Amino acid sequence: MIRAMVRNDFPILRRRIHGKRFAYLDSTATTQKPLSVIRAMDEFQRKYNANVHRGIYTLSEEATELYEGARKKVAQFIHANSEREIVFTRNATEAINLVAYAWGRANVHEGDNVVISVMEHHSNIVPWQMMGRELNYELRITDVDAAGLIDLRQLEQQITKRTKLVAVTGMSNVLGTMPPIANIARMAHRKGALVLVDGAQSVAHVPTDVRKLGADFLAISGHKMLGPSGIGALWAKQELLETMPPFLGGGDMIREVTLQSATWNDVPWKFEAGTPNAVGAIGLGAAVDYLQKLGMGNVHKHEQTLVAYALKKLRTLKGITIYGPLDARKKGGVIAFNVDGVHPHDLATLLDREGVAIRSGHHCAQPLLRNVFNVMATARMSFSVYTTKRDIDQCVAAIEKARRVMG
């Protein structure tokens, strides 16, 4: 169980907003950071900062050790076979782009296809559109129903011998639903296609074991799992990474450079051109430690309890539309909703004045909102380890008040 005291580990939650207690309900956009993460980053900058992998002196060696130690933590967190399977990136978006550019250019050709779902975050849509234009492959989109379930029949038909990749979210950042990755991976692998999972949300909210997941690539976002912004990761098996050409060129990713050409460093460093975000990686490592202490199973249970509670409370209000499943067991800690007669932007502004931070808009998932739900914008509340029932109560009371104001 996760106790309400966890909230005390997050200094920002002590802030008052417009004189009110702060109820932060936008963890799907980014999570707040525990003191241990803030401290680890602070300590690194105070005591260990040096360019990693480059200096022969003590400080650089220590910095390198800490940076590579963070890689090991991330690897263990998702049960990777080795830390060599973790490439640090800026965020989940860059991890997906890395696959699209480096792996895509080498493996997807004219006449091939890539399959994604309509439920994807823009970061798992736009790179595939961009590469599709460059490489002339077909982008196939699988439907999702109003309960947030992927049409597996259609998907099975869309995956052909010319399918090179199936790229799906591990958890929708709007509906919270979690596609059956193992099933999808079986379908894809049968036809020789690889599978990319956008784990920006799933890795932050449910236990992840890449040995069982079935995916070939997993995109990870640091700032959505209590880590700092500016750090993310791509997981892929070492053999797969080794077949891929580099993504960006520059320092660190090479073994030897002459004026005519260069040879590549080993993986994963081959994909980490330039001075990396070492302090970010150290922060992410500390976030992983923190989550592991809580236990991801507990994190998931905690959020499901909150979802069940919030759904029950929201449904007592009149004129509420909830998007996605109404069964808390079928989703992660996020609820998209609308209030009749109150535009989500107005709602978000009014809630802010009550100290409640929610998201309003399209949540970077315009195709899902438009094609499946025929709306342009919704309100969204989302949870993390520090969320409490009191946050939800405060939000629901603020919604009622907003409706009175707009009534």
Place this chain on the structure above:
Amino acid sequence: MGEELYKEIILDHHKNPRHFGTLKKPTHQAHLENTLCGDEVTMQLKVEGLRIKDVAFSGSGCAITIASASLLTDAVLGKSLAAVKKLGTKDIDKLLGVKVGPAREKCAYLGLETLCKALGK
């Protein structure tokens, strides 16, 4: 402060937008969307002798978008073209009686932007 932003005047113009609808023979018109949230506004004008003889708007969106467009139509009706072309975002703040802040500027100024586009400004 929420209630301060959502003043009577804004709520009133949101619920009962003025000049809401379409003109039969507009001389100028434009449509704009706020791609961030899907709010949209169409402005129609009938300009005669360098004056705004008639104005109408339609669209959908949040209270700030609708109210500011509505207030704007009230403000420009009967005015000279020259005066209308001088209108800026500060005038919208004045009409709303409040500065909405960076998160909502796009909503507050959508009507004005649409009007400017209609007038080829």
